[in-house]
Structures are given as C-alpha cells and as structure tokens.
Amino acid sequence: MNVSGEAVGPLLTRTSLEDLTHLVVVHDELDLEPGRLQFKMGGGLAGHNGLRSIAGVLGTQDFGRLRIGIGRPATKEQVTDWVLKRPTGERKRELEATVSAAADALAVLIDQSFDEAQRTINGARG
Helix, strand or coil: CCCCHHHHHHHHHHHCCCCHHHCEEEEEECCCCCCCEEEEECCCCCCCHHHHHHHHHHCCCCCEEEEEECCCCCCHHHHHHHHHCCCCHHHHHHHHHHHHHHHHHHHHHHHCCHHHHHHHHHHCCC
8 A cells, every 4th residue: 555656657548648737546545534435635644554655656646635534543552554454344234335426426527527526525424
C-alpha cells in the first residue's frame, strides 16, 4: 500500500491516460468518520504514504480521490494496527457495506462529471 505509485505508472502507460483529472484513486481516510465517502480533487496528502507514492510517480497531487472514511483509533500509537489489521465483527461488516457504497459512488462518477458526482456523494450521509 505504501508504494502504490509503483502500480500507477504502468497503468497510465497501458491506458494512455494523459488527463490526470480522469484518474481517481480510492483510499482509506483516517480524517473521515467510518463509512463516510468523499470525492476530492487534488489537495494534500495528509501523511498517507500510498498517496505520497502516487504523487511522486505522477509528479503532481492534482488527481481525483475517493476517500473512504475509516475514522481514527483512540491513540496515535494504534494507527498502524488500525489501518493494517484485518477488521473483524461489526467493524468488518461496516467496512464491507462501505466498500459496496464506494463502488456505487464510482458508478455515479461514470454517469456524471466529477463536480456533479462530488456534490451528489459528498452531500450524502451514509
């Protein structure tokens, strides 16, 4: 996950995608409550190593993102386990529902412009 950029370079070559506003990276987001989805164009990396890797390969932070809220654990020391351990029980069921909702959000993006999809999804409360 921390070196996601290694996959993005070959993907862009294979698809001949030149307009990076048409690239949407789906990623976990500690700064959003669990289950919350948010489209965002560009912006900072918020310490996200995967996004940092992708931005390094692209040479820009100006690409679309679908942020999937996972919330924050009780302490900063728990962040690594929070992000990397497999969820179980209720947290796993919530994440599965959120992944399904994220797929639906991407389908909305296919049918609408980024700005329209952003208004539709970001305005919805899950």
